[in-house]
Each structure stands twice: as C-alpha cells, then as structure tokens.
Amino acid sequence: MADDHHDEGGISRRHALECMLWAGTGVLWAVTGGVPRSIGLLDSAVAAPVTGLTFLQISDSHVGFDKPANPHAIDTLKEAIDRIKAMPQKPSFMLHTGDITHLSKPAEFDNAAQLIGSAGPHVHYVPGEHDIVDEGTGKAYLERYGQNTKGGGWYSFDQGGVHFIGLVNVANLKAGGLGSLAHDQLEWLEDDVKGLSGSTPIVVFAHIPLWSVYPNWGWGTDDAAVALGYLKRFGSVTVLNGHIHQLMQKVEGNVTFHTARSTAFPQPAPGTAPSPGPMLVPAEKLRSVLGITSVRYTQGKEALAITDTALADR
Amino acid sequence: MTAWRLIALAAFLGLGSEVHAEDMVIQIENFTFNPAELTIKPGTKVTWTNADDIPHSVVEDGTKFRSKPLDTGETFSMAFTDVGEIGYFRGLHPHMKGKIIVKP
Numbered sequence: 001m002a003d004d005h006h007d008e009g010g011i012s013r014r015h016a017l018e019c020m021l022w023a024g025t026g027v028l029w030a031v032t033g034g035v036p037r038s039i040g041l042l043d044s045a046v047a048a049p050v051t052g053l054t055f056l057q058i059s060d061s062h063v064g065f066d067k068p069a070n071p072h073a074i075d076t077l078k079e080a081i082d083r084i085k086a087m088p089q090k091p092s093f094m095l096h097t098g099d100i101t102h103l104s105k106p107a108e109f110d111n112a113a114q115l116i117g118s119a120g121p122h123v124h125y126v127p128g129e130h131d132i133v134d135e136g137t138g139k140a141y142l143e144r145y146g147q148n149t150k151g152g153g154w155y156s157f158d159q160g161g162v163h164f165i166g167l168v169n170v171a172n173l174k175a176g177g178l179g180s181l182a183h184d185q186l187e188w189l190e191d192d193v194k195g196l197s198g199s200t201p202i203v204v205f206a207h208i209p210l211w212s213v214y215p216n217w218g219w220g221t222d223d224a225a226v227a228l229g230y231l232k233r234f235g236s237v238t239v240l241n242g243h244i245h246q247l248m249q250k251v252e253g254n255v256t257f258h259t260a261r262s263t264a265f266p267q268p269a270p271g272t273a274p275s276p277g278p279m280l281v282p283a284e285k286l287r288s289v290l291g292i293t294s295v296r297y298t299q300g301k302e303a304l305a306i307t308d309t310a311l312a313d314r
Numbered sequence: 315m316t317a318w319r320l321i322a323l324a325a326f327l328g329l330g331s332e333v334h335a336e337d338m339v340i341q342i343e344n345f346t347f348n349p350a351e352l353t354i355k356p357g358t359k360v361t362w363t364n365a366d367d368i369p370h371s372v373v374e375d376g377t378k379f380r381s382k383p384l385d386t387g388e389t390f391s392m393a394f395t396d397v398g399e400i401g402y403f404r405g406l407h408p409h410m411k412g413k414i415i416v417k418p
Contacts, residue, residue, distance in 0.1 A: 067367040067386065103369055103383055129406045133371065133383040175375045175403035176411050217345070218409035275345035276407075278367045 052298035053160030056084060056091040056121070057205070059242030059293075060262030062130065063112040064102035069278030070286060073102075073264035077115055079311050080263040080292050084119040091294065092159065093121045097242035097260060098128025098170065098207030104140055113144070127153055128207040128243065129170040138171060154185050156192050161299045163196055165189065167206035169221045179208030179221035179243075186223065190230045201236040201297060201304065209241040211250055211257045214270035219244050228255060238295070238304050244276075246289070247308055258306055261291040287311035339363060340412065342370050342384070342404075347412035354394060356416055361391040371405035380405060 058080060065073040084091070096116065101108035116123055125145045132138035132152075142153055149155040152171040157164050167189070169179035181189075193202070204210065210227065213219035231237045237255040245262035246269065265278045266289035273279070281289060291310035336358050341348045343365040354360065362372050364384040372381040372390050381390035383406065394400065400414045 069367060103385065130369070133369070133406065135382075173405065173408040175373075175401060175408055177408050215409070218407050275366075277345060 052296060053162060054089065054091045054294060054296045055159075056094045057097060057240050057260050057293040057295060058084075058094055058116065058263060059097040059207075059260040060099040060128065060245055060264055061096070061112055061116070062099055062102045062262065062264035063115075064105060064108040065264050065278075067265075067278055069265040069280050070290075074111065074115070076287070076290050076311060077112075077263045079287070080290070081115055081119045083292065083309070083311070084121075091121050094119065094123045095164075095166075095205050095240065096123055096125045097205050097240060098126050099130045099242065099262075100125065100128070102130055102264075104131055104134040106140065109140060109144055124157070124164070124166060124205075125153075126166045126168055126206055127170055129173070132171060150188055151184055154188065160297060162201045162203055162297055163193070165192065165202065165204045167204060167210075167227070169206050169208045169210070169224075177222050178215060178218055179206075179224075181221065181223050181227055186226050186230075189227055193230055193234075196234075198233045199235055201238070202231055202234045203238045203240065203295075203304075204231070205240040207241065208243045209248075209257065209259055210239050211252070213244055213248060213259070217270065217276045219270065219276070231255070236304065238306075240293070240295070244270075249306075256304070256306075258293070260293040261289065261308065261310065263290050263292070263311075266290065337361065341365055342372075345370075345404075345407060345410055347404075347410065350411070351413045351415065353415040353417065356395050356397055356418060357393065358416075359391055359393040360414060361389050363387070363389045369406060372402055373405040373408075375401040375403065 061077045062073050063077065070076060100112045127138065127141045131141045134140040138152060146153050152168040154168045155166050167181060167185065169181050172182060173180055208221050209219055210221050210224040235254055239255060239257045241257070241259045242262065244259050245265065245267040246259065247261060248259045250257045266281060267276050268279045288310050291308060294307045294309065296305040336355060338352060338354055338358055338360045340352060340360060340362045342362055345366065352360065362381070362384070364370050364386060367386055369383040369385050371383045374380070379392060384390055394414060394416045397416050397418060400416070401411065403411045
C-alpha cells in the first residue's frame with residue numbers, strides 16, 4: 001500500500017535525477033532575440049574567449065542545514081566557492097538568489113558571509129524565506145544586506161549595459177498563497193524601468209520562481225504577471241531564480257526564466273514525490289545535483305549565455 | 315496513520331491528566347498538517363510537531379499567533395479557549411493550510 005506508493009515515487013525520482021544529471025553536464029545556452037539555442041558543452045564554453053560581462057549566480061546555500069540529504073551543506077558551499085576562485089576569468093560580480101541561511105541565525109549569516117565573500121567578487125543578495133525567519137521577520141537580513149535597498153530589500157543597479165533588478169517575493173506571505181511581490185514593490189518596479197530604453201537587457205533575480213513551476217508545491221509567485229507586464233516592452237529579459245533546488249528553463253516571448261541548483265541539497269522534480277523538501281540521493285550522486293550558474297552578456301550581441309555547472313563536473 | 319495514533323495516544327494520556335484532559339497533537343509531515351482540520355473543546359492544548367527535514371512555522375491567517383521556525387522534531391503548543399474557527403498556514407510555505415474548530 002504505502003510502500004508501493006513510495007516505490008513508484010522512487011522510480012520517478014531516479015528517472016528525474018537522470019534527466020537532471022544530463023542537464024547538469026554543462027549545456028551552454030545562447031539566447032538571441034528570446035530564442036535559446038544550445039551552442040556547445042561546458043568544455044568548449046570554458047575554452048571560448050570570454051568577452052563582455054560575466055556574472056555568477058549562486059543559490060540556496062542553506063548554511064546551517066545538517067540533515068541526511070546533506071549533513072555537510074557548508075562543505076559543498078565551500079566546494080562551490082573554491083570552483084569560483086579557480087575560474088580563469090573571475091566573474092564581474094555574483095548574485096545570490098536567497099536561502100543564504102537555513103534558519104536566519106546570526107552564526108549562519110556570519111558563516112555564509114565569510115565563506116561566500118571569500119570568493120572575491122562583490123555579491124548582490126536577495127532573501128529567501130529561510131533568511132527572514134528571525135524574530136524580527138527579516139530584520140537580521142536587512143541589517144546585513146539592506147543598505148541601499150527599498151522595503152523588504154529590493155533594488156536595482158546597472159552594470160555592463162545591463163539593468164539588474166533584485167526582487168523580494170518571500171515576505172508577508174498569505175495563507176494559501178504563493179510567493180508574493182505585493183503592491184509597494186510592484187509600484188517601485190514600474191517606476192524603476194520607466195526611463196529605460198526597450199533595448200536595455202534586463203536581468204531580474206528573486207528567490208521563488210516568477211513563473212508557475214508547480215503551484216501545488218507553492219513553486220510560483222502570485223503577482224508575477226504584473227511585474228512581467230512592466231517588462232513586456234524590453235527585447236531581452238532574463239529571470240533568474242532559486243528555491244526549487246534544480247535546473248529548469250522556460251522561454252516565453254522575450255523572457256527567459258531559469259532556476260539554479262542549490263549548493264546544499266536537491267529537491268524532487270515537481271510532482272514526483274509526496275511533497276517538496278530535501279531529497280536523499282546516494283552520496284556519490286550528491287555533487288551532480290548541486291552547483292552554480294554562470295551568465296555572460298556580450299554588448300551589441302543581445303545574447304545572454306547561461307551555463308550551469310554541477311559540483312561533479314570537471 | 316502515525317499522526318492519528320499520536321493523537322489517540324495524546325488523548326489517552328490526557329485522560330490521566332487533570333490539567334489537559336484532551337491535549338491534541340498535529341503532525342507536520344510531507345508539507346501537510348495531519349490532521350488538516352481538527353475539532354476540539356475549549357481549553358484544549360494543541361501541539362504541532364515538525365516531522366519534516368525542513369523547518370516549518372505555524373501562523374494564524376490574520377497573524378494573531380506565529381510560531382518560531384520549527385526545525386525537525388521541534389514543537390509549538392497553543393491552548394484554545396474561545397469558541398470559533400481558527401485558520402492557520404505554514405509561514406515558510408503558505409500553500410498548505412490547516413483549521414482548528416473550537417466548540418463546546
């Protein structure tokens with residue numbers, strides 16, 4: 001009865017894992033005019049001369065996590081950081097798409113800041129829901145990362161001809177809801193992009209996916225459509241998220257949605273398990289489902305190339 | 315099944331207690347409250363236990379009460395004295411909801 005159900009789930013999970021393994025071998029996506037095409041494997045991408053702006057996305061570090069799915073989440077984060085340090089050409093900066101810590105504890109924030117900061121490049125953060133569960137519901141995060149941000153920690157900046165927008169969709173969540181941006185942030189966003197030319201490449205980063213990955217598990221954002229409406233007139237919009245601890249990509253018009261791996265633990269593919277949550281994989285497989293994401297933009301080419309690298313990739 | 319057994323056990327233990335005649339347990343497992351709807355008598359203490367490997371919190375729909383994040387095995391207790399219906403959800407993962415009905 002119950003065991004049969006679990007067996008079925010196990011097969012599905014294994015199958016999903018194989019798919020993720022395949023995805024994790026380092027396919028390089030070039031996005032031109034909103035249409036992605038695979039242009040080669042990781043090795044050729046690394047070998048290609050790097051020009052333009054390169055930045056790196058790291059997500060879901062969950063510093064403090066020590067459960068069976070990965071009793072040493074701090075060690076796999078360190079491995080990810082070591083890979084960044086070893087990159088022949090350092091990224092211009094890093095984006096952290098939330099769940100820096102597991103339980104918003106001061107020591108977790110300290111350890112994360114020390115380790116992630118040791119990579120070198122400046123890090124732009126947005127919070128995950130695990131980063132605002134302190135008694136002040138987000139005070140600890142904002143004290144550390146809230147300088148020059150609005151509201152719950154949203155902000156934008158320009159670099160290399162790209163406009164970057166960090167959004168917060170994990171605060172003030174309502175019963176039965178998904179991630180939420182809420183009125184004040186949406187107003188700010190509308191105003192933030194008002195003066196920009198439609199040819200400005202836009203990169204939006206936030207913790208919970210801004211597309212409906214799997215609402216049954218809360219993997220989506222209630223009012224994302226309003227935000228995307230403000231970005232409709234732009235020729236190139238790239239949305240980078242975390243939260244679901246696995247790679248997923250979707251293209252809708254000029255918008256490319258991409259979710260990054262965690263550095264801490266994997267989660268099941270949508271609907272393949274009774275619930276989301278830390279997924280136990282054989283120890284030798286763990287590093288193939290954890291990793292980081294590198295993004296490159298070359299001015300004048302309107303192309304954003306997204307490369308995912310698993311910790312197991314060599 | 316496990317949660318129901320725990321509830322039965324809690325209720326059984328409660329019979330021997332003078333203070334909390336019908337303490338109840340709600341298990342949080344696989345991102346669900348078990349049971350999702352619980353009917354209790356006024357004065358009953360309800361204890362939520364997180365059996366998942368990920369923290370959860372218990373938040374009343376209007377945020378009248380909010381637990382701290384419960385790590386694996388941690389509990390949150392609350393006594394309900396007023397008659398009525400109390401909706402609540404998980405603060406970290408709000409898509410799942412629960413309800414407590416207090417009636418004499």
